[in-house]
Amino acid sequence: MLSNQLHNGLETAKLLWSRIPNSEDGEVDGGSLLRNSNRNTVESLDYEVIENYAYREEQAQRGKLYVGYYVAVKWFLALLTGIGTGLAAVFINISVENFAGWKFALTFSIIQRSYFAGFVIYVLINLILVFSSVYIVTHFAPAAAGSGIPEIKGYLNGLDIHGILLFRTLIGKIFGSIGSVGGGLALGKEGPLVHTGACIASLLGQGGSSKYHLSSRWLQVFKSDRDRRDLVTCGCAAGVAAAFRAPVGGVLFALEEVTSWWRSQLMWRVFFTSAIVAVVVRTAMGWCKSGKCGHFGSGGFIIWDTSDGQEDYSFEELLPMAVIGVIGGLLGALFNQLTFHITYWRRNYLHKKGNRVKIIEACLISVITSAISFGLPLLRKCNPCPESDHDSGIECPRPPGMYGNYVNFYCGKDKEYNDLATIFFNTQDDAIRNLFSAKTIHEFSAQSLLTFLVMFYTLAVVTFGTAVPAGQFVPGIMIGSTYGRLVGMFVVNFYKNLNVEEGTYALLGAASFLGGSMRMTVSLCVIMVEITNNLKLLPLIMLVLLISKAVGDAFNEGFYEQQARLKGIALLESRPKYQMRNMMAKEVCRNQKVVSFPRIVKVADAVSILQSNLHNGFPVIDHVRNGETLVIGLVLRSHLLVLLQSKVDFQHSPLPCDPAGVSKSIRHNFSEFVKPVSSKGISIEDIHLSSDDLEMYIDLAPVLNPSPYVVPEDMSLTKVYNLFRQLGLRHIFVVPRASRVVGMITREDLLIEDSEDPASVELHSTSVRGHRQYSMISRNVDVERPLLNGLLLQDHMLG
């Protein structure tokens, strides 16, 4: 009788545990995760999905309809993420193009009369745009500064950095990047768009933002961090797909660069999201074609069509291409190193002085950038236009108010152009289009390209790290295509008989710099192909990327990894560290004092344990007969805090909770255990208990995870690492070696035929079961469980 009741009690335990969403929060425990800064803002997420049978049992009871609804919501949210990200990208692009278009149109019209007045207006407009951006970021959404990709990478690796996925961050990112990109700074809008996509996905995944009353109960079906993570992955892909109009590149970027765990089922959904983005963006651009979007025209999205460029390449060209790869690796590694040091200095000295310094810094950089981009072309002599070639459709000088090559700027005659102004005094998109352009051999002089390379490289290094949203893709393409075009010029002069286009080399240079800095491979390759709409150069891009990545890797880590490290985002890499080969599991936890809970804990004890340390998870150990103990599960700090705060589970007796009250013991709604992303959750200091409360007891059985993963104490740490990393765990118990083996599980044991009919399973496992509803009870009766027997006996003794 009593035993049956206890069975029920423990089953309830599992049942409730399973209903508690798998989100863990609170302070980082014990370790020295963050040596630099912001210790309190980084939390760990738990991506392992607790799939114990009770959870599934319950899901099954809720019916197929619910599962279908759940799947439908997943796809619907992916759809919404795609649409949202696509619209955000369109909005950003239209705004940026219009601001930049007005700016250049106004400046060009004023310099007809006075270059000085034009300069002042140009500087002022840029300053206003940059100021608005930095003001929004510093005063409203501090987490919107920078690229955001390292933070998203950290989130998908299992770290929740405070604030990165909030609604205000989304708003700050969108408007901030309009200001910073429209203001002509040496940065791009692609990283911010990835962050934007991730924010949209995360907000959708948690059913809106409760703070701004934008939440919907109807969408709050995602209970686990894993579902949210999957949606955020979709959001990242959508961001890239929207930024570059490269849907396949987006999928690969999410796969290669951002996610830490990847399931093939997810690929399908990510692919879908990217396709939606492609459709949304294309529709919007079609709508804008009729001139409804102001200055936003063909120049909006970064598509640099080079499909009319070089058709073929010869073997002699492989050498200069390899040179480009090496240059890309060197300059990319240097870029990473310089930005690393400057960002380090900024974080630790400059930006500690407050928001005013951040604003002044950004405004100063804006003025310098404006001055250089306006002033340097003034110093450059104009070149006469080349003999016009009507077939190519390229006019020289370009008509006023249009996009195109051959900008007439501070030139004496009408038929002249300023090659430095063509790239410098222009939007970055147009500059890249000019650098990539074919049939414009000898448009740029080596001197102009070198000047631009040095100046822009310096500006990009200095600008990254200011408190504005900043992407590194477009600046990287600018830098790379400049030296690529430079190499191309030499190739054209040297191999005179080849049909070489300088634009091809500019493209390869862009690929090489991005490869040398960001160290991506397949995704970058596909993105480059998609944005240039030219498949013929694919093998060459691959070659250049291989070389530049290899050269870069010889010096330092990739750009995002370095930035993540600076920000205290400690990523768990997919490969275990070298030192782990020589270590055992128990060595890493030797200094730890294992703090464990008994099954029935006094409230006062629980509070003092929680106050005495920062651990996030505690083993629950129960005493059985002859003083022996048994590990019955893992309880999380966050769940304990919920129990302590709500007080409904407090009981007067130190006995297991009333077995008759199986249904009563599930007193909590799921959502009480769900914590929104990027929030801090409850802290032990927030909980106030009376002295009566402190004298009461809590039965932890209903909230514990009954089977966390375990490893033997002398297992090699590399094996432990693989287990931890591959399954996305957060806690592993290190236990002594077992005394016996109950069974062996091999491949064949896990090859259960999928069928709706439970009879086949029973055939396989030969377990005696009744209907699904009664399977738990019958299993308990049927299966010999040392754990339960132990608890049983203890219970008898207590009784």
Place this chain on the structure above:
Amino acid sequence: MLSNQLHNGLETAKLLWSRIPNSEDGEVDGGSLLRNSNRNTVESLDYEVIENYAYREEQAQRGKLYVGYYVAVKWFLALLTGIGTGLAAVFINISVENFAGWKFALTFSIIQRSYFAGFVIYVLINLILVFSSVYIVTHFAPAAAGSGIPEIKGYLNGLDIHGILLFRTLIGKIFGSIGSVGGGLALGKEGPLVHTGACIASLLGQGGSSKYHLSSRWLQVFKSDRDRRDLVTCGCAAGVAAAFRAPVGGVLFALEEVTSWWRSQLMWRVFFTSAIVAVVVRTAMGWCKSGKCGHFGSGGFIIWDTSDGQEDYSFEELLPMAVIGVIGGLLGALFNQLTFHITYWRRNYLHKKGNRVKIIEACLISVITSAISFGLPLLRKCNPCPESDHDSGIECPRPPGMYGNYVNFYCGKDKEYNDLATIFFNTQDDAIRNLFSAKTIHEFSAQSLLTFLVMFYTLAVVTFGTAVPAGQFVPGIMIGSTYGRLVGMFVVNFYKNLNVEEGTYALLGAASFLGGSMRMTVSLCVIMVEITNNLKLLPLIMLVLLISKAVGDAFNEGFYEQQARLKGIALLESRPKYQMRNMMAKEVCRNQKVVSFPRIVKVADAVSILQSNLHNGFPVIDHVRNGETLVIGLVLRSHLLVLLQSKVDFQHSPLPCDPAGVSKSIRHNFSEFVKPVSSKGISIEDIHLSSDDLEMYIDLAPVLNPSPYVVPEDMSLTKVYNLFRQLGLRHIFVVPRASRVVGMITREDLLIEDSEDPASVELHSTSVRGHRQYSMISRNVDVERPLLNGLLLQDHMLG
């Protein structure tokens, strides 16, 4: 003294274990893996890499130079794989194109005089080619039949199917596919090329084929199945890259379709291999341009350039495109179902009757295919040529001996063409090129396309499963592009004002059929884009694939999954089965009798244990004081068999092996434990022992894996499955719940800074260690080890 000796003994155990390559072979144990057939030909592979510290210690002792050499060899082998696969693809393509070219040239020249003589010659040439193919396959390389992709997928999932990666299979695959494709059967050469790439990779990975004296000791550095698997993955990607000249598609195919485990480091190497293939193929094609390769010209590789096709699409077109997606899903699912049943029938009835039946079957199908492809166009009336359009460069009728549209076949007048012959009486590559071609509106009549669709669909269904190498990509593209073009014709007629090309719909149809049959997404999308060299249609291809895959999934599994199931290749999917939610770990192994070994086992006992069951792995359990036991590790059947065969480890006393002989106890060369892929290894029946031998003992400590992964007995089976599947394990011990927790491992414990200086590690783990060479011993002294203490006491008792 004695305790120290024992420490040394057990350390030696770990040392030797670690040097034993992680290959497991032998019969499938226990389960009912293969219900249909060939029970003895499927083995399991173990992809988990045993990284216990002793192994790493030893690696460290071997020096950085060796590690560098190892990495260099990995890349060098990837290079060789790329070159080899590229050359094989070029060879196959040149051969096929030449055979087919001669065949059609001869036939066309003969039918100028007599259609009957032409028919006979045509049938005979096809028959001879098909006969040579089926003869090679049946008599020389039975594993070369079929596509090979399901088998490779199984291999990469952890199953070693006997014979699939042998040198003879490689040869059979290459020559067999030349015969079958050249012979005009309704099958392609792409699946076989993937298999070819995998074979080349596998042979390189094991240092050549010892049977044909083609092995090289120098290359035999790959000791573990995992390294080989990685190389085989590269080989698969290389095969796709070579077959379609689609390097990025190859990488994605390997990622999405073939591999079960993927590491981001591997992507980089796979990418490299694909790039090499692209360079090799391009070089060979450049070399062939000057006419050195006979009939092999632009028609050789399947590149159907549609970049001059439709530029844009309108919203009205989305409906017919969705219709194509639905048709693709339906026809693809039907194709899978039909081939499944026919292949089932073939395997279980027809092909059991021996090789002669297989040869007759293939020859019969060849004759029927030839008769239909020659005869049906004869029944079709010729159409007058359209008014010639000199801009498009398409002549009507095509000049004799050339590739192109508008084939003049059995026509009364010169200015006529036979539309059915244009697709049917042609090589498949040319037929697809004609179907995809733009600017040829109304070339085909609906009647011809329908006739062709029905006939070719039937032929493709019937042909797949004969004993010749057979790919499904090109037939799939044929079928899909036929109904796609059919839909395109209706669109052209219906939406008269749109600038619609029928070829665009043919392309979408091809994508939809492949999506509906193979259920690939991203890789297929990229492959389609790469082979048609047209990025503009990417969003449309994505859309069509989404629909066709969704429709197909509603009916059955993907083509390769079904074929794998038929062949008894039981793939462990990435997602656990539904039933596992309700099961516990011990339930799946309840019927098992756990057969365990003691540490010191009598030879006679070992033999009888190995004879009495088919298990591949055995727990090793040692007795400690008061009769308690301790699980000290896992020993593999294959390693036991090596010990029994070599006899050098036999000892007279039942005591642990002589501790003084630490170095002596490593009596085995690694390579003794390495089993070549696709071989059967040693069987217990092969081992003959004298009665003296049977009385001796073996100490298993040196060969056991001291820390296999363990799970508590009441863990949910889904969690166990995830552990097993994600880490690529082969054995998991199910053990009772632990009585205490030694420590907890969390994220922070695993964030060890990577540094060359071991001091930092010591700081972290605060272990007292001497030099690396002595660390093992010092650790043993330093660390309290219940295991060793137990063994120690037992030892004292025995002594």
